[in-house]
Amino acid sequence: MLNITGHTGLYGLLGSPVSHSISPMMHNEAFNILELDDVYLCFDVGVSQLEEAVRGLITAGIKGFNCTMPDKNLMFELCDEVSPAAKLVGAVNTVVNSNGSLIGHMTDGVGYMEAANDAGFNLIGKTMTLLGAGGAASAICAQAALDGVNKINVFSIKDQFFDRAAALVDNINKTTKCKVTLYDLANEEALKNSILESDILTNATSVGMAPNTDNCIIKDPSLLRKDLIVSDIIYNPRETTLIKMAKEIGAPTFNGLYMLLYQGAEAFKIWTGKEMPVKEIKSKYFS
Numbered sequence: 001m002l003n004i005t006g007h008t009g010l011y012g013l014l015g016s017p018v019s020h021s022i023s024p025m026m027h028n029e030a031f032n033i034l035e036l037d038d039v040y041l042c043f044d045v046g047v048s049q050l051e052e053a054v055r056g057l058i059t060a061g062i063k064g065f066n067c068t069m070p071d072k073n074l075m076f077e078l079c080d081e082v083s084p085a086a087k088l089v090g091a092v093n094t095v096v097n098s099n100g101s102l103i104g105h106m107t108d109g110v111g112y113m114e115a116a117n118d119a120g121f122n123l124i125g126k127t128m129t130l131l132g133a134g135g136a137a138s139a140i141c142a143q144a145a146l147d148g149v150n151k152i153n154v155f156s157i158k159d160q161f162f163d164r165a166a167a168l169v170d171n172i173n174k175t176t177k178c179k180v181t182l183y184d185l186a187n188e189e190a191l192k193n194s195i196l197e198s199d200i201l202t203n204a205t206s207v208g209m210a211p212n213t214d215n216c217i218i219k220d221p222s223l224l225r226k227d228l229i230v231s232d233i234i235y236n237p238r239e240t241t242l243i244k245m246a247k248e249i250g251a252p253t254f255n256g257l258y259m260l261l262y263q264g265a266e267a268f269k270i271w272t273g274k275e276m277p278v279k280e281i282k283s284k285y286f287s
Contacts (some may be wrong), residue, residue, distance in 0.1 A: 015069055018044050108259070235259075
């Protein structure tokens with residue numbers, strides 16, 4: 001149990017809604033195990049209140065905080081410095097308060113890459129088909145490129161965010177060695193050819209998430225094969241229709257549960273300089 005003292009350091013999560021978040025349990029358990037005099041709390045703060053809330057938290061001496069939707073993009077603008085991944089994506093989910101100067105990071109992509117490693121898959125030098133171009137997909141694309149994934153084919157619906165996705169792809173191609181190409185998700189032939197040449201297929205959209213668990217972004221099961229890694233960033237349900245479809249043909253799979261764990265572990269390390277006790281956290285909250 002955490003013991004609050006006059007020296008207890010403050011960390012937290014800003015976003016709206018945040019009451020469902022597992023982050024407080026994860027970080028407070030880590031503080032407890034490592035005997036750190038710190039506490040992590042949730043703050044329900046939307047975009048319209050974010051700048052005022054951040055100023056107040058800086059004044060109160062917060063040591064660091066996470067941002068979730070809908071605050072990630074505006075928080076990028078409020079930071080004094082940002083990491084390479086955050087700069088590529090134009091969003092931050094982890095902030096360090098360094099004597100009033102805010103340093104922003106994006107750990108979602110790290111979380112995905114670590115989740116792949118945890119599942120036994122080395123993606124460096126490989127080819128990925130990435131479905132989606134929203135916040136999570138952008139973070140995965142940027143970090144995968146920075147880490148050394150060789151080629152990424154991004155498929156997105158042509159909505160109001162398509163141009164932003166195109167700008168991200170252009171930026172990644174200019175600043176990394178990874179070759180990234182953006183396609184319209186409606187281009188079935190391009191999708192078929194991309195999956196055929198890929199080592200991994202990643203669904204980074206919300207298609208298949210509860211309560212709409214019967215939905216699947218891949219309509220044709222024949223596009224999958226036994227030697228194709230299939231991942232889904234959704235973790236509710238833990239087995240989406242896509243994951244079930246892949247398992248039926250014997251393809252290796254992993255879901256988004258450990259992406260959540262490892263993005264938090266990376267934030268913890270950025271703040272404290274210490275490794276989160278992932279094994280203990282995993283067994284208590286992610287088993």
